[in-house]
Amino acid sequence: MIPIEVSNLKKYYGNVRAVDGISFTVNEGEVFGLLGPNGAGKTTAIEILEGLRKKDEGEIKVLGMDPWENGYKLHRRIGVIPQEFTFFEKTSPREAIIYYASLFGIKTDPDEILKAVLLEDSGTTLFENLSGGQKQKTGLALSLVNSPDLLFLDEPTTGLDPNARRAIWEVIRGLKARGKTIILTTHYLDEAQQLCDMLAIMNHGRIVARGTSDEIIKQHGSGERLEIQGDEALANFIRASTGFDVEFKNGLIGIPLKQKTDALNALEAAAHSKMDWGEIRTQRDSLDDVFVKLVSGVVDDHGEITGSNNG
Numbered sequence: 001m002i003p004i005e006v007s008n009l010k011k012y013y014g015n016v017r018a019v020d021g022i023s024f025t026v027n028e029g030e031v032f033g034l035l036g037p038n039g040a041g042k043t044t045a046i047e048i049l050e051g052l053r054k055k056d057e058g059e060i061k062v063l064g065m066d067p068w069e070n071g072y073k074l075h076r077r078i079g080v081i082p083q084e085f086t087f088f089e090k091t092s093p094r095e096a097i098i099y100y101a102s103l104f105g106i107k108t109d110p111d112e113i114l115k116a117v118l119l120e121d122s123g124t125t126l127f128e129n130l131s132g133g134q135k136q137k138t139g140l141a142l143s144l145v146n147s148p149d150l151l152f153l154d155e156p157t158t159g160l161d162p163n164a165r166r167a168i169w170e171v172i173r174g175l176k177a178r179g180k181t182i183i184l185t186t187h188y189l190d191e192a193q194q195l196c197d198m199l200a201i202m203n204h205g206r207i208v209a210r211g212t213s214d215e216i217i218k219q220h221g222s223g224e225r226l227e228i229q230g231d232e233a234l235a236n237f238i239r240a241s242t243g244f245d246v247e248f249k250n251g252l253i254g255i256p257l258k259q260k261t262d263a264l265n266a267l268e269a270a271a272h273s274k275m276d277w278g279e280i281r282t283q284r285d286s287l288d289d290v291f292v293k294l295v296s297g298v299v300d301d302h303g304e305i306t307g308s309n310n311g
């Protein structure tokens with residue numbers, strides 16, 4: 001069975017088109033990443049799939065069910081970490097797991113779950129004393145209590161330091177290796193590339209790109225370019241002698257390569273100029289570059305999307 005099928009899903013809040021006709025499928029065993037700037041509609045979409053919000057329009061099937069109509073049944077079969085997960089301060093992860101199991105009316109081995117989320121050493125630490133990463137791991141642990149095959153992780157690594165993020169990645173990879181299907185949202189493009197088999201980039205309630213990271217880059221990115229560290233005079237010289245579309249910005253000369261010999265011709269021109277230049281490399285758009293183009297968002301030095309300036 002296909003775990004998640006979404007067709008033309010819509011959810012409006014007054015004039016805000018939070019989700020504006022999105023369609024996608026998540027296949028079994030896949031890690032599917034929803035990307036997009038703040039307010040793109042990721043949480044709204046995910047929470048509709050979880051049966052927590054009611055759709056306005058569209059067809060959705062989660063494990064073959066309509067999530068809103070079959071919430072009770074569905075919640076027994078999925079695992080969820082909400083955005084900004086918190087828990088009772090005076091409870092340990094181990095107690096929290098036992099408590100969750102009792103809510104589901106099931107027996108579970110807390111140690112096995114603590115192990116699966118790499119939290120064996122902090123199982124008895126009170127929630128209030130856990131680090132951010134350990135808190136997120138507790139969330140992951142709770143999402144696993146009912147042994148779900150389908151997990152919804154809304155920003156599982158936001159606010160964590162690089163090591164803690166990598167620890168969560170390791171847990172997610174472990175879950176994938178055990179055959180779980182995972183849909184996650186993230187503001188970290190490197191994380192999406194590291195973890196996700198398939199991506200959908202949302203902006204203003206719509207999916208603006210979909211596919212593997214490579215497919216999205218190929219489809220929406222610019223082709224290969226030659227980059228030469230040099231000054232504007234050299235850029236002008238190469239442009240004049242080759243007729244190429246030479247760009248110049250921040251000490252970097254950029255030449256789009258329509259064919260491989262373009263690089264040779266450009267370098268030959270540079271040599272003829274008798275001017276000096278620095279590093280030479282060829283470059284393609286990264287997922288960051290493509291993301292910025294698609295959502296006019298801003299990606300900071302850490303690869304985190306910090307906003308959208310077209311809405």
Ligand SMILES: Nc1ncnc2c1ncn2[C@@H]1O[C@H](COP(=O)(O)OP(=O)(O)OP(=O)(O)O)[C@@H](O)[C@H]1O
Nearest residue numbers: 013016018036037038039040041042043044045083
């Ligand atoms: N309950 C609500 N009532 C009114 N508007 C809402 C509600 N929930 C979400 N919205 C609006 O819908 C849009 C999408 O919000 P949503 O939380 O789904 O975005 P998001 O992609 O998850 O953003 P973030 O990256 O900040 O978590 C936003 O404009 C938001 O203000």
Ligand SMILES: [Mg+2]
Nearest residue numbers: 042043044083
């Ligand atoms: Mg959100």
